[in-house]
Amino acid sequence: MRTGRAVARLLASLAAAALLGACASGPATPQWRLDARSALAGFETAYLRGDSRVAAQEFSRARRELASTGDAELVARAELTRCALQVASLEFDDCPGFGPLAQDAGPAARAYADYLAGRWQGIDASLLPTQHRPTLAGGGEAALVSIGDPVSRLVAAGALFRAGRIAPAGIAAAVDTASANGWRRPLLAWLGVQAQRAQAAGDAAAVAAIRRRIELVLGAPR
DSSP: OOOOHHHHHHHHHHHHHHHHHTSTTSOOOOHHHHHHHHHHHHHHHHHHHTOHHHHHHHHHHHHHHHHTTTOHHHHHHHHHHHHHHHHHTTOOOOOTTTGGGHHHHOHHHHHHHHHHHTOOTTOOGGGSOGGGHHHHTTOHHHHHHTOOSHHHHHHHHHHHHHTTOOOHHHHHHHHHHHHHHTOHHHHHHHHHHHHHHHHHTTOHHHHHHHHHHHHHHHHSOO
16 A cells, blocks of 8 residues: 555654664664554554554554654644544544644644645645645646645545535546545545535436445445
């Protein structure tokens, strides 16, 4: 599975010491780094596949390891990773795990949190991850489909949807992205949006086709 950039950046920071620790002359890698990195990767995989129980277990393990350092920024980045995957799957909340950490998380983290929440007014685009800046600037579907990383593309689609700025082509791109990667959680969410749009348009044939596809996904083993 391809790892999203939001997760990849955090995993990379955790992996850096592991690479150094592999050298005979380097210090031993702290176990919390290894455990947090493994748990975050496991969380992303389980969450996108729709395995809520395993996802919750893996995230709890990752957060516990990161919190053991007392580094609020590390924990905040993990919480934003969780929020981003929720947005990609159209599961919106106020990112409650990030709120208590926001003051110590830094301006870039707070800007990303606002982006995920659809609070786009006044965001400094330069503080956002590079792949999301064109979306904020009004690039629409062209900016969306230009995002190479599939997780980031779904996050951007969810942010556009939450901000009320997505068009049918963007919804189709999100469906295609989730389908191509076998990510049942976001796929079901975006198919649901497509079905609602088709029903509102009075397109009974499209509604029936989308519902058959939803049933197919629901019947697939996890």
